[in-house]
Amino acid sequence: MVSGLTLVLAATLPFWGESSWMREFVEIACYLIFAMMWNLLAGYGGMVSIGQQAFFGLGGYVMLVCGNFAGINPFIAILIGALVAGVLAIPISWVAFRLQGGYFAIGTWVISEVIRLSIANMQWVGGGSGTSLTALRGIDKATRESTTYWMALACVVLSITLVYVFLRSKQGLALLAIRDNEIAAKSQGIAVGRMKLAVYVVAAIGAGLAGALYFVGNLRISVNWTAFAIFMVVIGGIGRIEGPIIGALIFWALNKFFSDYGTWYLIGLGLLAIFTTIYFKQGLWGYMQQRWGISLFPITRKLQYSSQS
């Protein structure tokens, strides 16, 4: 009921809101989708990757190439970008899955460096300095902004719903079992390899989607987005759906007010992440959940005792 009302309010924003709000929302949407997918990968799948920015960048570049060189409608190009990121995740996983735990993390970082260097050395997509989306020049500003906004909103709703439905399903339970004990899960007949691959690919699609969406509004990226995702998920609460949502909002707000402080701001973010990991392992939402027992997207299963027998 409440969520339905929120959705209606959000969907009609272009008709009553200001255009700056829409831009802010698109930014939050990118953070949110990216953090959500990192949470799925690390918090539920137990695959702590520091290389997800590779898929973010790939989604963005494919979207640009489709829009600029092939003349495809940018909004369809966003979806193509996300899909290409997902398809490329399959061969990448063959390499990445050879490593486990901490070494998986750094291995994915190497892979993302290879992709970054490869793109940076290709002059025709603008090299490392970035390029701009020319295909949008034909569309007038108002249509462009509201369409981007709706796309972003749809992507957010879709991501949350997908992750939620997936985690409540039988497959979701299997995923949690793998995270808690891979060998035990295998012995119960869960196809561990296929499951991990599926999660990896979905997370790549999500990261690509966030990247493509981000590139429509912003023309260059330089920072390590995975660092942001880790921060958002850890602060909000890892391994729960609400975590990245809260985390993305907090991160957006911090970014808005403190990013002018540059290095000190980043030092603060780093320290906050360390502090949270050591003293509040469950993150902000986990803390609230423990305290008041609230849950927006319940996926935990509780044992129910029946009165008979």
Add this chain to the structure above:
Amino acid sequence: METLIQGILLGGLYGLFALGLSLMFGVMRLTNTAHGDFIILGSFASLALVSSGLSPLQTLLVTLPLAWVLGYGLQRYVLNGTLGKDPLPSLVVTFGLSIVTQNFLLEIFSADPRAIESDGFNTLGFAISESISIGLLPMLILVLALLATFFLQWFFKNTHMGRAFRAVSDDPEIAELMGLNARQVYASATGLAFVLISISGTLQGMRTTVSPSDGPLLLLFAFESVIIGGMGSFWGTLAGAMLLGVAQQIGFRWDSGWGIWCGHMMFLIILIVRPQGLFPKTRD
């Protein structure tokens, strides 16, 4: 031929980077994602001391004990709390440390690349044939890398503390039953790793310019060396580092933009065809 020699010399430096990482992972299964940033911290610590009048070698007298204390304290009071079956807490904490270290250095030393002044020592060299000459500094680095590897291998085999390292690595709980304090042993291991980090940081700063954002790349080189060499063997790590150095030099020779890319690619290929590394001793 020249590429090969340069690659092996470069590999000596990478070997020094990698030994610390290998040590920490070996003893407590801790992946330190801030490893590269700590190397750069070591470079800048020496750089600051050199500019106050010490020679690069003298700075080591100051930085090495400091590095031990920093490593010991960090492990004892921060990192020990993150160890466990789940790799996530230690990864997040070291990743946080990486960002903090990087930005701290950026704040103090700015983003400009700088080198440690060694009165021209870094330009000295001797010719071994008409076209090939070897720098004295790279040669010194290689010798130090060999010595460090030899020392670690000996240390693990023959000293009381080395045996303690191996015991807690095999099974911390049983080691504690035998009277070892695993948390203290871990702290000593990190202290030792930080001494290696500090040495390699100083050498990196003498050999080339360093800037605060170099850390992650050095972490990747160290990591690649460990994996190429195979886990559990320090000589394997050094050999892996040399292979990486050679691959990068071949790439640089071909086109300067692709040198590092070539090193990464060789790493990925080895990961595919021989995931246990070239000279593995233990299987993880």
